[in-house]
Amino acid sequence: MKFTLLIIDDEKNIRDGLAANFELEDYNVKTASSGEEGIELISKGDIDLVITDLRMPGISGEEVLKHVATETPGIPVIILTGHGSIDAAVDAMRHGAYDFLTKPLNLDQLGIIVKRALESREMKLEHQELKKSVESKAAFKGMIGKSPAMQKIQETITKAAASKASVLITGESGVGKEVVARAVHELSNRKDKNMVDVHCAALSETLLESELFGHEKGAFTGADHLQKGRFERAHGSTIFLDEIGEINQNVQIKILRVLAEKKFERVGGEQTINVDVRVVAATNKNLEEEIKAGRFREDLYYRLNVIHIHVPPLRERKSDLPLLMSSFLATFNEENGKSIKGFDNKAKSAMNRYDWPGNIRELRNCVESAVVMCSGDEITLDDLPPNVSSNNGEDTIQIPFGTTLDAAERIVIEQNLAANKNNKTKTAEILGIGRKTLQRKLAEWGIEESDGTESEE
Ligand SMILES: Nc1ncnc2c1ncn2[C@@H]1O[C@H](COP(=O)(O)OP(=O)(O)OP(=O)(O)O)[C@@H](O)[C@H]1O
Ligand SMILES: [Mg+2]
Structure with a gap:
């Protein structure tokens, strides 16, 4: 793989000299004569390493470094500096520069630094990839399934996890909606904090409201202390609203406000609380039908349903x-x-x-x-x-419609006998009749004589 270096220097002969040198060493080289031009090239992407002069008119090397650190972290920046400004170079190191070199430049030394920087960058990238794949394996560990439907779901989860967008998970009871919700959280950068679960159907209307939003001391009888709600506790993390289809209109409005404005008040409270919470909701109800029936707010549905994951039945x-x-x-x-x-x-x-x-x-x-x-x-x-x-x-016995009871009885007995290898004791037991009764019936149908012998066992 050919790496692309960006050389930023206001001195033309340094730029050209470095470019010629690195092109000979088989790098792609781009040059910029100012910090402004350099930042523009960095923003376009595909730069692997930046070599920049420190002191330039306009945007300085320090500012280029700052830009890289915030916008494209991970790209190594090597600082070039005149003898007089070593302090500034050391300062740049503190701000994340990979290394610095004083002019006049020793090209061999610069070549070694560039090589080392790119190697460590590559290792870091590999490490990141590896870490990501290990994490996704761990998050999907509880989620077994290689069917196309499950693969698609895992893909969607991976993409959704990286964003803050609300996720609505639908599917019949027992399909694994909670498993999906957990994976969304585990793969997100919120995973270091616990996901907060709320089982909406299990709580009465007033309880649910104070569970979600908390309450002030004295908000209602029995509220003898301030209680933080689940939204507050989920700050910086994910809240999982399970069985969202079961909540009443009053709570729906409050959740809508958290989604839209990221704020709420505790029950009985005046103070507005701001939260940063990622919402994942699940339901086995058809919310579109609930909307038509007037039981679920359409606006809330759209806020929740930014990313939709439907888990198909087994x-x-x-x-x-x-x-x-x-x-x-x-x-x-x-x-x-x-x-x-x-x-x-x-x-x-x-x-x-x-x-x-x-x-x-x-x-x-x-x-x-x-x-x-x-x-x-x-x-x-x-x-x-x-x-x-x-x-x-x-092991099924098929009896056509219109079969008489007597004939049906004979079919049931004969097929059970066959299934039990003609063992009459076992067959009688399974059918809940005495062995003698079975024997008599067989004799009646001329299948066997009723001689009372126990020969078959
Ligand atoms: N893909 C899967 N691989 C392994 N186990 C799974 C998978 N999906 C679900 N399960 C297991 O099945 C059970 C039910 O899953 P889960 O609780 O996530 O379902 P649900 O859709 O939330 O059900 P409900 O609607 O009843 O709440 C759990 O024990 C869960 O661990
Ligand atoms: Mg569930």
Whole structure:
């Protein structure tokens, strides 16, 4: 990779001399005859390193340094100075210059400094990239799924996290809205402070208001001391308003004001409190319908919905099932001190067929109970909750409409017998009838003689 150096000096022969020297060493070189011109070139981007004279008419080298430190931090700045101004050069070092060199210049020395500066810059960039990818891996650790829908969500989260924009997360119950909210916070530069959660549906109207905005001493009976609200505690961080669809109009207006003006008053208070809070909200309601029904403010909806993340239900991304199943299996193996290897084919296919109306939460609970129930080294149909295990097509009995009760009874008995390898005791037990009754019916249908022998066991 070819690096681009910018040389700023009001003396033409120094500029040209340095440019010729560095071009020979295979750098791209740009030159500027003043601080103003230099800053303009820096602002255009793709400068990797700046070499600037300290004393120039107009904008000085110090000011170029200041500009780089605030606008494009990370670009090394090397200061050139005459003998008389070493103090100023030392001062520049204190303000973040990479190094300084006195004129007349020793080009070899300058070449070494430039090389070293670029290497350390590259290392810093690599380190930043690495740190970012480690952080995003950690933030997405609790978010399993490689389906296209989940990949798209992770991309959106990564982009959204960098900004301060409000995020609205929608999706059915148990799809992982809270997991998404947490990732948005963990990937943002607010991650060093805890995200503040508010479960809006769990609190009554008055409680919610004082939870969110706090209250002054004596604001209402029982308010015997000043209480800071969650917005205040979330200053500099993220607030997660869960179940936002459940809040009443009065609180909606107050939240709207925080979003629009970043300020509010505590309940019973006069003093206006300013906060810097990033708002992430979630709901399993259709807010557009709530707006139509007059239950949710449209203006608040637009303020919340700057970035929208919809988490699709599990049944629409079943390709995530295997990963989720094995990850939950590992979790619950560890929790229960078991070492179950996996799911047998029938269990897998039943789980795959099932619709998962409770989404990932239901899947997680299902795997947990299966791990507890399982006594072998593979989870089987028997270990699954009945609503899931009954989804194995092979184990379903189909009885057409219009079948008489007698005929239906015969189908049920015959198919259960077959499924239980003709074991009558087990079949009778499953069907909740006595073994003798079963035997009699089989005899009636001419399937077997009622001779009372117990030969099959
Ligand atoms: N992608 C995922 N990977 C691993 N676990 C997940 C994932 N999504 C959700 N979960 C787990 O599923 C459970 C439900 O997730 P979460 O609480 O985030 O859902 P929700 O959408 O907020 O549900 P609700 O609407 O009921 O509040 C949690 O235990 C969570 O850890
Ligand atoms: Mg939730």
